[in-house]
Amino acid sequence: MSEPEAARAHEGPDARYAARSGAMQVLTILAQALLATSQVVFARLYGRAIYGAYLSALAVLDVFSRGGAAGADKAMLRYVAAFRSTGDAAGVRSALGTGLRLYLGFSVTFALAIALGAPRLAAALHDPALAPALRVFAPLPILMGGLYILIQASLATRSTRANFLVRGLAEPALLLAAGVTAWLLGGGLLALAAAHVTASALTLLLAVVIVRRILRPDERTRVLSAPPLRGFAAFSLPMSAGEMLNAVVQRADMIILTTMRGPEAAALYGAAELVTRSISNIRYAFDSIVAGVLSESFHAGDLNRLRYNLAMVVRWVVSVAAPITVTVIVLRRELLGALFGSAYAAGAGALTALALAHLVNSSLGLTGWVLMVAGRSRLGFFNNVIAVAFNLPAAYFLIRHFGAAGAAFAAFGTALILQGTMVVEAAVLERVHPFSLALLKPLASAAAAFALEHWLAGAVGDARARVAIVIVVGMLAYGLGLLALGLPHEEREILRRVLKRGRPPAGSAA
Numbered sequence: 001m002s003e004p005e006a007a008r009a010h011e012g013p014d015a016r017y018a019a020r021s022g023a024m025q026v027l028t029i030l031a032q033a034l035l036a037t038s039q040v041v042f043a044r045l046y047g048r049a050i051y052g053a054y055l056s057a058l059a060v061l062d063v064f065s066r067g068g069a070a071g072a073d074k075a076m077l078r079y080v081a082a083f084r085s086t087g088d089a090a091g092v093r094s095a096l097g098t099g100l101r102l103y104l105g106f107s108v109t110f111a112l113a114i115a116l117g118a119p120r121l122a123a124a125l126h127d128p129a130l131a132p133a134l135r136v137f138a139p140l141p142i143l144m145g146g147l148y149i150l151i152q153a154s155l156a157t158r159s160t161r162a163n164f165l166v167r168g169l170a171e172p173a174l175l176l177a178a179g180v181t182a183w184l185l186g187g188g189l190l191a192l193a194a195a196h197v198t199a200s201a202l203t204l205l206l207a208v209v210i211v212r213r214i215l216r217p218d219e220r221t222r223v224l225s226a227p228p229l230r231g232f233a234a235f236s237l238p239m240s241a242g243e244m245l246n247a248v249v250q251r252a253d254m255i256i257l258t259t260m261r262g263p264e265a266a267a268l269y270g271a272a273e274l275v276t277r278s279i280s281n282i283r284y285a286f287d288s289i290v291a292g293v294l295s296e297s298f299h300a301g302d303l304n305r306l307r308y309n310l311a312m313v314v315r316w317v318v319s320v321a322a323p324i325t326v327t328v329i330v331l332r333r334e335l336l337g338a339l340f341g342s343a344y345a346a347g348a349g350a351l352t353a354l355a356l357a358h359l360v361n362s363s364l365g366l367t368g369w370v371l372m373v374a375g376r377s378r379l380g381f382f383n384n385v386i387a388v389a390f391n392l393p394a395a396y397f398l399i400r401h402f403g404a405a406g407a408a409f410a411a412f413g414t415a416l417i418l419q420g421t422m423v424v425e426a427a428v429l430e431r432v433h434p435f436s437l438a439l440l441k442p443l444a445s446a447a448a449a450f451a452l453e454h455w456l457a458g459a460v461g462d463a464r465a466r467v468a469i470v471i472v473v474g475m476l477a478y479g480l481g482l483l484a485l486g487l488p489h490e491e492r493e494i495l496r497r498v499l500k501r502g503r504p505p506a507g508s509a510a
Contacts, residue, residue, distance in 0.1 A: 052263030
């Protein structure tokens with residue numbers, strides 16, 4: 001069998017697996033909408049000052065939580081997926097054990113550093129009152145790092161059950177319940193921080209129980225005492241440094257904005273970011289699925305299969321993310337006002353730039369997995385150094401002159417630089433890119449939908465009617481545009497299967 005024929009032999013199974021798992025991951029993302037609901041509830045219950053301080057503290061902790069995983073979460077997708085595909089249970093166990101030992105060492109160190117350095121961190125944010133809250137948040141690197149590794153290990157085994165049950169259902173429900181309970185008991189920022197940590201601890205415990213059941217018996221026994229996996233640390237530690245830098249890129253705008261404009265400006269920016277996060281979430285639904293398939297393709301030396309899967313899933317992500325982006329931009333003021341209150345409509349400018357940044361991240365971000373499965377973790381670290389070198393001065397300058405909107409445009413520019421760099425590197429070094437002619441169809445349909453939605457937004461006076469009409473008509477126009485341009489083969493096959501399942505059996509009563 002020739003290489004192209006071998007690649008085509010995988011196309012059907014890979015497309016069905018990606019579609020089935022992607023659908024489950026999308027359900028997870030939809031369930032996680034409760035996390036967004038939690039943030040809306042917290043903003044309204046606790047007020048802009050406390051909510052802004054809460055977001056600022058989380059921005060700092062997110063950097064350390066990413067580093068606390070020691071890059072082992074990404075390594076799960078590279079090593080566990082590869083070992084599982086060959087039936088090497090000892091290799092899976094060794095990868096898990098090596099990753100967990102690294103994570104424990106790093107996460108405990110970061111937790112202690114935050115607890116001891118809380119006053120200095122708070123002073124750097126120009127808000128000394130944050131120090132007690134940062135101490136309460138200190139265990140988060142341990143809790144979140146462990147959660148990242150366990151979930152990614154389960155996804156590397158081609159199981160999406162743990163991610164759906166833990167991160168899709170339990171995590172948002174526990175956070176909302178804990179935060180509302182803290183408010184009912186009369187708590188402020190410290191109580192909200194304690195509620196967040198408590199919810200995270202319960203989420204991690206549930207993940208341990210569920211992921212343990214997903215792993216095979218010979219993969220989960222004596223994991224912590226398993227022999228170290230050669231090359232694991234050399235791969236994961238640059239990934240960890242890169243992840244921390246990436247978190248700096250994503251969170252520096254919030255930290256600098258808090259320092260220069262105060263927690264209320266941070267609350268505006270946080271609200272805009274929360275509304276637009278759904279755009280990137282579409283890509284995150286496929287991240288771990290694509291990583292496992294790409295890892296198998298790369299280690300099998302099947303470049304054609306690698307290209308096919310990357311281009312196909314990127315097209316799927318863009319097909320969902322593009323219409324969401326244009327609708328969010330058109331309804332930016334209405335969404336902010338309805339969710340957070342009329343005062344938050346001032347964040348409309350920031351929302352536009354953040355929506356574009358998330359669209360870039362969704363459209364191009366999956367390409368980074370090509371570099372990851374190829375073992376180029378140092379290159380990922382270098383890319384994030386470039387991103388930070390642009391992001392920090394750009395955020396400082398733009399926030400100084402334009403406030404929250406300036407922070408958002410700095411994020412947009414950083415997304416273009418970071419994702420564009422990785423696309424070029426994957427094309428040059430691995431001869432793989434995410435583009436195809438079929439990608440133009442969802443982009444053209446989204447552009448037409450945007451023009452129609454923009455006209456409708458100006459023509460309809462009543463705010464509630466405007467939101468409903470723009471969303472319904474815009475989505476219909478987008479769908480009709482896709483059908484008019486012609487669905488690619490994979491999408492037609494998925495649609496055929498869905499319609500076939502919904503059709504009553506032959507001979508059944510009408």
